[in-house]
Amino acid sequence: MRSLRIAILTHSTNPRGGVAHSLALAEALCALGHEAVVHAPDPTGRGFFRRSACPTVSVAAAPVAGPTVDLVRARITDYLRHFATPAACDFDxxxxxxxxxxxxLATLKHRRLIPGFVRTVHHLDTFADPQLAEWQDRAIGEATRLLCVSRLWAERIGSEFGRAPAVVGNGVDLSIYRDEPTGADAALRTRWGLGPGPVVLSVGGFEERKNSATIIEGFARLRARHPHAQLVVAGGASLLDHASYRARSRAALAANGLPIGRGEAVIETGPVAQDEMPALYRLADVLAFPSWKEGFGLCVLEAMACGTPAVVSRLPPFTEYLRPGDALFVDPADPDALADALAAALAPDARAGLRAAGFARAAAHTWRACAERHLAAYAACARLEQEPTRA
Known part of the structure; x- marks a missing residue:
């Protein structure tokens, strides 16, 4: 295939799974000889949450105060303003x-500024607002080619939209996510007041689809066995408004006698810099990730690459790419089962087996292979670019 210029559009510059995927994918595409440029609206002007080995564009955007529908409308408009001219659309x-x-991109297609576009559906959301639901459907229905990161969502798209996306998966950078400690490990331990542990890590902030309620209840039960256990809740930067669920999570912590703050039973870090995430994984004794809904669950591979055992939901997509023995699987509705699994992952023999299996599973998922699985969809859209447009 000839070298392609690829514009990759993601929703923000914050450390969320889809944004991390976009950057890593672009870096792998560049390593394959293509020019992949990641774009995102950037109301802060600070750029992406991490340095990258691919070109990036911070699309001019203003802060928006108001409901999610106003924010989404504004960010769509930001993109349309950025790609308003043929020169700005000079991509294959x-x-x-x-x-x-x-x-x-659907609007740009109707304006005949681009011939078509590829869309990766990481997962589908359920929106009460009809405008948000309409936008979600349009972004899928108007796409020229559809991709998904797991079979779960490819099958959902097939059922709901009558289309057959290719499954491209995910990857992990083993040069970044590894088990050898660095100076960042001790610095983070001091910053957040981590004690003797064990330390349970949850990634994604307090969110309903991350199943924070079960994590809180399961951790409270674990503390009965390990009184010095600490729960670190990392991340949480999101386009959607999770304030109500976060308040409920705080109430659940209080009800279980779990104080929150530096050095306390529960530590909420907020977004964590990319350079510090491997250290945070290494400081954790176990990753608690019993999500209700994930596109893939990229942080599971990252934790495994750092030698941290994972406890995940006995649901797809986890059951697609993880085998028995790679992780501990639980019913996401059962906090007792979660507590038991977290305790089991701390036992030396089980921990050793989970670490070994995790290293092997992480090594099997490379960004290069993920990037190569995109090339057929890209080639189809690039051919459209070369075909004459009828008036």
């Missing part, structure tokens, strides 16, 4: 990773 392929970019 356009690839959106969410409904914001997908709607902007």
């Amino acid at each position: 392929v356009f690839h959106a990773h969410d409904g914001i970019g997908g709607n902007a």
Whole structure:
């Protein structure tokens, strides 16, 4: 295949799974000889949450105070303003990773500024607001080619939209996520007041689909066995409004006698810099990730690459790419089962087996292989670019 110029659109510059996927994918595409440029609206002007080995563009955007629908509308408009001219659209392929970019590209297609676009559907959300639901559907229905990171969502798209996305999976960078300690490990331990442990890590902030309620209840039960256990809740930067669920989570912590703060039973870090995430994984004795809904669950591979055992939901997509023995699987509705699994992952023999299996599973998922699985969809869209447009 000839070298392609690929515009990758993601929804923000914050450390979320889809954004991390977009950056890593672009870096792998560049290593394959293509020019992949990641775009995102950037109201802060600070750029992406990490340095990258691929070109990036911070799309001019203003802060928006108001409901999610106003924010999404504004970000679609930001993209349309950025790609308003043929010169700005000088790419062979356009690839959106969410409904914001997908709607902007659908409009550009109708304006005949681009011939079509690729859309990766990481997962589907359920929206009470009809406009948000309409935007989600349009960003999928208007796409020229559809991709998913797991069979779970490819099958859902097939059922709901009558289309057959290719499954491209995910990857992990083993040069970044590894088990050898660095100076960042001790610095983070001091910053957050981590004690003797054990330390349980949850990634994604307090969110309903991350199943924070079960994590809190399961951790409270674990503390009965390990009184010095600490729960670190990392991340939480999101386009959607999770304030109500976060308040409920705080109430659940209080009800279980779990204080929150530096050095306390529960530590909420907020977004964590990319350079510090491997150290945070290494400091954790176990990753608690019993999510209700995930596109893939990229942080599971990252934790495994750092030698941290994982406890995950006995649901797809986890059951797609993890085998028995790679992780401990639980019913996400059962906090007792979660507590038992967390305790089991701390036992020396089980921990050793989970670490070994995790290293092997992480090594089997490379960003290069993920990037190569995109090339057929890109080639199809690039051919559209070369075909004459009828008036």
